Amino acid sequence: MxxxxxxxxxxxxxxxxxxxxxxxxxxxxxxxxxxxxxxxxxxxxxxxxxxxxxxxxxxxxxxxxxxxxxxxxxxxxxxxxxxxxxxxxxxxxxxxxxxxxxxxxxxxxxxxxxxxxPTRVADAMAQNGGLPTRFVLASLAAVRMTGQLMNEWRVMELARRARGLADGNRFKRFGQMTFAMLVIALRRGADLSTAMIARGFGTGERSWARPSLWxxxxxxxxxxxxxxxxxxxxxxxxxxxxxxxxx
Structure with a gap:
């Protein structure tokens, strides 16, 4: 399989x-x-x-x-x-x-x-499925960043506890942390987009490190x-x- x-x-x-x-x-x-x-x-x-x-x-x-x-x-x-x-x-x-x-x-x-x-899925979608390279690579980058955002959530929660900010209302704390994570995700997405554009992602025909065979x-x-x-x-x-x- x-x-x-x-x-x-x-x-x-x-x-x-x-x-x-x-x-x-x-x-x-x-x-x-x-x-x-x-x-x-x-x-x-x-x-x-x-x-x-x-x-x-x-x-x-x-x-x-x-x-x-x-x-x-x-x-x-x-x-x-x-x-x-x-x-x-x-x-x-x-x-x-x-x-x-x-x-x-x-x-x-x-x-x-x-x-x-996820990299194999992205390779298959772009090489075998014919989907736009920019869309596929952007989706792959988003999936890769999901795990890092989960680590950011845990670090933020520990930091708030150390500063005494985690003793209030749970729903209010969850809303504040969610908004902070949204800001972090947007900033990281903007930085990642700039880095991918600077490296020529999606500007033309590209090669693949791992060919996806059918x-x-x-x-x-x-x-x-x-x-x-x-x-x-x-x-x-x-x-x-x-x-x-x-x-």
């Missing part, structure tokens, strides 16, 4: 997730989830490690399901009704489908881009993403559970 071009991973994810949004049913979501796990396992991804890194998905997904379970449009057999809460056969099916779909769409996104080097395995990854979505939707049509989104 690590050897697949980042642009191919992005295309595979788009071809996997976009068609699945056409239907809200539990069969297509379950089939897609099973196929995703099989493909990730065959590609060398440690599934146990992946599940540990995505524990928040399994914590947040049930909240979506519970909301739909309580407030979805009632249809079919009614199991329980109280006030605005109406649990029916339709709401149970929609809740199960939503729960599986959230996991199905979010899990491959985490797996495909776990520990991905190989046969990248086409395979894109095809697999499309195949999973098509097989999942075909299974839903065969099982009779296919229902258009919003229908």
């Amino acid at each position: 690590a050897s697949v071009n980042p642009l191919a991973r992005l295309l595979a994810l788009a071809l996997l997730s976009t068609p699945l949004m056409a239907s809200v049913d539990w069969v297509s979501a379950l089939v897609a989830l099973v196929l995703e796990l099989l493909v990730l396992w065959a590609a060398g991804v440690n599934l146990w490690y992946l599940l540990k890194r995505t524990w928040f998905l399994f914590l947040l997904a049930p909240f979506t399901a519970v909301t739909i379970l309580f407030y979805a449009h009632p249809a079919g057999q009614t199991y329980w009704h109280w006030g605005l809460i109406h649990i029916s056969e339709n709401s149970v099916q929609l809740a199960l489908a939503s729960l599986l779909r959230v996991v199905t769409l979010a899990l491959p996104a985490v797996a495909l881009f776990l520990h991905t080097d 190989r046969a395995r990248d086409w395979v990854a894109v095809f697999v993403g499309l195949a999973i979505s098509l097989l999942a939707l075909s299974a839903a049509v065969w099982a009779g559970t296919f229902r258009w989104f919003g229908g």
